[in-house]
Amino acid sequence: MTYNIKKVKFTFFYPFLLNLSLDLFKEILIKFLILFFVMIKRNFKDVKEEVVTKAHSTETTVRWLITREDGPTSFATRRFEIESGGQIGLHEHFEDHHIYIIQGKAQFIDAQNNKIIAKEGDAIYIPPNEFHGIINISDNTFIFICVIPYK
Numbered sequence: 001m002t003y004n005i006k007k008v009k010f011t012f013f014y015p016f017l018l019n020l021s022l023d024l025f026k027e028i029l030i031k032f033l034i035l036f037f038v039m040i041k042r043n044f045k046d047v048k049e050e051v052v053t054k055a056h057s058t059e060t061t062v063r064w065l066i067t068r069e070d071g072p073t074s075f076a077t078r079r080f081e082i083e084s085g086g087q088i089g090l091h092e093h094f095e096d097h098h099i100y101i102i103q104g105k106a107q108f109i110d111a112q113n114n115k116i117i118a119k120e121g122d123a124i125y126i127p128p129n130e131f132h133g134i135i136n137i138s139d140n141t142f143i144f145i146c147v148i149p150y151k
Contacts, residue, residue, distance in 0.1 A: 059086025090133040104142035
């Protein structure tokens with residue numbers, strides 16, 4: 001993770017000097033540093049990959065790239081991967097979604113069985129409370145970024 005400093009000087013103390021566990025020290029330090037930094041850079045490979053099981057999803061993982069814990073108070077940014085033949089089952093959320101396709105081709109469906117084919121370079125908007133699902137219809141991994149608001 002890389003942070004850009006906004007005209008602030010500070011000294012790092014070793015956790016053992018403060019009698020804190022290393023994990024607690026890191027958590028406190030990150031929250032403190034967020035107050036003084038304006039940008040966060042994170043590589044997706046440095047973020048834990050989680051299996052998606054919601055709505056009978058298959059062959060799908062998500063990485064929460066930037067979340068409220070990193071400082072943003074309005075939006076979360078997630079990276080999804082759906083393996084060939086996998087899907088995110090039909091579901092709904094109270095928040096709207098902004099999706100940008102990085103790789104592959106997939107079919108987006110709604111509750112009325114309307115279908116949209118999306119591919120690399122496409123952007124998709126899904127309104128709040130709209131049922132939707134995603135089926136990877138390509139031979140490659142379908143990868144997309146999904147930005148959602150906090151409410």
